[in-house]
Amino acid sequence: MDQRDVVREGYDAIAETYVQERRGEGREREIAAELAASLPDGSRVLDAGCGAGRPATETLAAAHDVVGLDISREQLSLAGERVPDADLTMGDLATLPFAADSFDALVSYHAIIHVPKEEHADVLSEFQRVLRPDGRLVVTMGTAEFEDENDDWLDTGETMSWSFYGPEKNRKLVAEAGFEIADVEEVDDELGGTFEFFRARA
Template sequence: MDQRSVVREGYDDIAETYDEQRRAEGPERDLAEAFAADLSDGNRVLDAGCGAGRPVLETLASEHDVVGLDISTGQLRIARERAPGGCFAQGDLANLPFQNGTFDGVASFHAVIHVPKDEHADALSEFHRVLRPGGDLLVVMGDDAWEGRNEDWLDAGAAMEWGFFGRDRNRDLLADAGFEVVDERVLDDELGGQFAFFRARA
């Protein structure tokens, strides 16, 4: 299977296990809360690659008009339970099913890292396209370049694939897509490794 199919089927198969293990507490939730606080009440926000809805959807849902998008129907099922007032769509980060300028903010945690590397620029361009001018982005990308596959991720019996660039290349990709990076930091991930968090403005 191609990478996209591996990711979709993998997350369908391990939806409950992933939800149990990715608690998204600590610094990740702090960043999501800071992002939410910087938005005006009632802003429309896309969680691109929302997974099971933690931490972005559940953080934003009480004050904002949230839309969760994910490639996995299994993840979307859990996200709907976690943020029952949100809207949801199944889709691909490199080809978002939304009109230009639809959102005031876009957040994407641990999702672009599953997109094939040669489509990362497309995904970031799509984020820029669906944001209004001046809209805010919070995106998690690689800190060090890496790509690979785990045949039994989280010991849950499903394969998973990743592919991402290092921080300097990611910063360039964001600029090429039309973003101004306003903050970045590297955090340890609860499921292993380190990832770069970028705040940027369209």
């Protein structure tokens, strides 16, 4: 099965479990709040891979015009319940359904890590394309190269797939996509392990 189908079907099947397990509290929410506070009120922000809207969509929507995109219909349904003012749409990170220069900022938590790593350059190029000049980026990437499937993720009996590079390759890809990296912060993940949060400007 194609990796996108694995991810889509997996997140559809475990939507309720996932939203209970990933609370999005602590540092992840703080990073979203810091981004929100740094933008002029009413900025247009894309949450690429928004899941159920926690924590980025709901945090950013308090002061900004937020668009949430996800590959999972069930996750989007939960996001609609949590953040009714957000504009939500199904879509793929590597082919974003938005015009160039559409957003003042883009946040993507735990999403590119599910895309085949050979396509990460395409995803980052899409992020660059839809951001306005000097637009802000916050994206979660791996702290070590990893590629695997788990056929009983979160004890649900459902399969999930991951594919990502380590820090050196990630920095190269972000820079080559046209971003100026401002900061990289390693954050403990509530579901285990650690991830790097890149802050950058288009």
